[in-house]
Amino acid sequence: MPESKEQLYAERLKRYTTAMRNGKPDRIPIRPFVAEFICNHTGYTCQEVTQDYQIAFEATRKCCLDYDWDAIVPNMVYLWAGVPQAAGLRYYQIPGIGLDPNIAFNYLEPGEEHAFMRADEYDEFIADPTAFLFNVWLPRVSTDIVAPGQPNTYRNNLAFFKAGLSILSYFNAFGLQVERLRTECGTVSAICGMLKAPLDVLADKFRGYLGLCEDLVVRPEKVRAACEALMPHLLHLAISSADPSKTLPLGFWMHRTCVPFISQEHFDSIHWPTLKPMLEELWRRGHQVLFYAEGKWDAHLDAFAELPEGSIIFHIDRTDPIAAHRALHHKFALSGGVPNHLLAFGTPQQVREYCKKLIDEIGRDGGYIMDASAIMQNDTKVENMKALTDFTREYGVY
Amino acid sequence: MEKKPTPPRPPGVCVPWEEKLKELPPILSREDLVKQSWQNVDGLAYCCAWHIVLSF
Numbered sequence: 001m002p003e004s005k006e007q008l009y010a011e012r013l014k015r016y017t018t019a020m021r022n023g024k025p026d027r028i029p030i031r032p033f034v035a036e037f038i039c040n041h042t043g044y045t046c047q048e049v050t051q052d053y054q055i056a057f058e059a060t061r062k063c064c065l066d067y068d069w070d071a072i073v074p075n076m077v078y079l080w081a082g083v084p085q086a087a088g089l090r091y092y093q094i095p096g097i098g099l100d101p102n103i104a105f106n107y108l109e110p111g112e113e114h115a116f117m118r119a120d121e122y123d124e125f126i127a128d129p130t131a132f133l134f135n136v137w138l139p140r141v142s143t144d145i146v147a148p149g150q151p152n153t154y155r156n157n158l159a160f161f162k163a164g165l166s167i168l169s170y171f172n173a174f175g176l177q178v179e180r181l182r183t184e185c186g187t188v189s190a191i192c193g194m195l196k197a198p199l200d201v202l203a204d205k206f207r208g209y210l211g212l213c214e215d216l217v218v219r220p221e222k223v224r225a226a227c228e229a230l231m232p233h234l235l236h237l238a239i240s241s242a243d244p245s246k247t248l249p250l251g252f253w254m255h256r257t258c259v260p261f262i263s264q265e266h267f268d269s270i271h272w273p274t275l276k277p278m279l280e281e282l283w284r285r286g287h288q289v290l291f292y293a294e295g296k297w298d299a300h301l302d303a304f305a306e307l308p309e310g311s312i313i314f315h316i317d318r319t320d321p322i323a324a325h326r327a328l329h330h331k332f333a334l335s336g337g338v339p340n341h342l343l344a345f346g347t348p349q350q351v352r353e354y355c356k357k358l359i360d361e362i363g364r365d366g367g368y369i370m371d372a373s374a375i376m377q378n379d380t381k382v383e384n385m386k387a388l389t390d391f392t393r394e395y396g397v398y
Numbered sequence: 399m400e401k402k403p404t405p406p407r408p409p410g411v412c413v414p415w416e417e418k419l420k421e422l423p424p425i426l427s428r429e430d431l432v433k434q435s436w437q438n439v440d441g442l443a444y445c446c447a448w449h450i451v452l453s454f
Contacts, residue, residue, distance in 0.1 A: 083454050130407045133447055141450075164446045167454075196452055205451050236409030237448055 008186030012070040016188050016369070017247060020288060020313050022333045024366025028359065028396030029070040030389055031190050031335065031369045033292075035077050036104045036378040037385065038063050046077075046104050046378060047096030053080040053170060057177045064185035067389045071190040073251075074177045076375060079105050080170045086162035088143035088155075104377045109208050116140045117206035119215060122222040125206070126229045137206070191251040191290055193241035195278070198227035198234060199262070199271045200255045209256055216266050227274035235278045242287045249288040249313060259299040272303055283311035290335075291315055294374060301327035317373040325362040334362055335369035338388060343372055344379035348387035355391050366398065410441050 002008040011026075018025035036046050038059040049056040056075045064072060084092045093099050093106040110116065116137055117125060125132045139147035144159035146152060181187045196204075202223065203212040215223050242250050256262070257271045279289055289312045291304070296318035304314065309331040316324050316337040324334055337358050342351060355370070362368055370392045372380070407414065415433050419425075425432055 079454065083450075087450060087454075089450070089454065128406050130412060130444065130447070133451065134412075137451070138447070163450065164443065167446045167449060168442070171449075194449075194452055201451065232409045233448060234452070237445065237452055240410070240445065 002186070005183055005186040009182050009188065012186060013188045013247075016071045016190075019367060019369050020249065020333050021310060022329075022331070022367035024398050027398055028363055028392055029369050030068070030392050031071040031371050032067075032069060032385070032388070033073055033076050033190075033371060033375045034060075034063060034380075034385075035375045037376040037380045038077070039102075039378045040380065040382050041066065041385075045095070045101045047094075047101035049077050050079055050095050050105055051081045053082075053173060056080075057173070057180075060177075061180060061185055064181060064187040067385065068393055069187060069389065071188040072181070073190050074174055074181060077104075080166075081105070082166045083163065083170060086159070086166040087138075087141075088145065088159055089141055090143060091141060102378065107204075109204075112208060112210050112214070115206070115208045115211045119207075119211065119219070122215075122219065122226055126222070126225045129229050129233055141205075189248060192243035192248040193238060193250040193287075195238040195250045195252040195282070195289060196234060197252075197254065197257055197271065197275045198230040199223070199257045199274065200253075201230055201234065202226055203256055209261070213262075216262065216270070220266070220270065224270045224274070227270060231274055231278060235281060238278070238282060239285065239287070242282070242285075246286040246288075249290040250282065252289045252291055252312075254291060254293045254295070254297070256295070258293075258295055258297045261295075264299060267300060267303070272300075276303075276307070279307055279311060283308050288313065293317055293319060298323050304328060305331060307331070313369070315371070321358060321362050329362070329365075329367060333367040333369065336371040336373055337362070338370070338372045340372050340374050340376065340380065343376065343381065343384045343388070346384060348383050351384045351387040352391040355388055356395060359392070359396055363396065370396065410444050411437075412440050412443050412447070415440075 002011055015025040015027065016029045016031065019029050036049065038056065039046055039049055042059040042062050044055055044059055049059055053075060056077045060072065060075055081094045091108050093108055095101050095103055095105055121136065135148050138145045142159060144155040146156045178189045181189060203209050207215060238250055257267065259267065262271065282289055291312045291314045293315050294317050298319055301324060305327055313333045313335055314324060314328050315335045321337045328334065338354055342354055415436055418436055
């Protein structure tokens, strides 16, 4: 057993980074992306961890002390309600405000007729995305911000101050949380920084999924141009938030840009050509990317295999683990794969059996990190999390 | 990544320094410091605004 938290941290960091580089560490690292699961373990409500990020930080550290995890996201609940409240964002449903305090926060996507960007506004967006953001998008997504030319208000002026200060105070607090995870728990921060694909951003925050589907058929050239306009901004944000030491990967959250949400043709002609160059540029700068591939990505594994060796870690949600292993493992590490429904509704014995199967199938040669398929909310049972952790520690030894 | 034409407002910038400089009286010393402080805070505003899109 390590003598100190610092020694424990060093062991875990070595284990985690070795696996991410597709090597074989002493044993399989455990890196559970626990969001509102922390409520189950600590007794806090979803409202408490969402409204007070210090409570979420504390609950995360408590979990790290009680489970033998190698790496974790410093706050996977992620949303601190102070930010949307300061900016007046319309697209959140926050626990405790018109929503049961024990239900996790939700994104609300407006209907096509109320999309935050209209179909006839592509050219304005493409010409200057940052100006569009301030002049058109923010006034639409906020209850307080008014568009240029409209009568100014006290609440408009205040919203910009409050939004900026809330984001800075929240982001700055992560530094101390990462340090406390290291010194008090010996736990590694699993990721650093943020990347999203242009097409996902366009759907998530501007056109909505249904609007984007129509655009892909009616005006695909505009969609491609909008994605190209987003690329330099998303790359800049990824680089500026990445780990300067290049040890930890950027988190890349993949939503609805796979078949059948979009067609293979649109993946090939729009999504991949506007994503792949960013990934290659990040790797050229030494930054690995964690492909958090939410959903089922079997149709695109061959495309991902084109990326430079070691440049990504592919996370398995609904993708077939064996297919992912066959297509990618010769170049990249894999993570995840334990179904969330099993963690929510199964028994500890079923969880142990599934973990064994998964380790035998894709984790025997190293380059594998244990995790659930998707982010764990408060439907994950404590006893199942304990089973996943303890079994992996016991069986996942090389 | 393939070089594209520079957009009117490049990544990391809300109000370009060159645009702001035209509004100021003559800078009599250390323009580099004035430029740096302008760009640092301008970049923070850029990150905050874009992180609402990306992260929140």
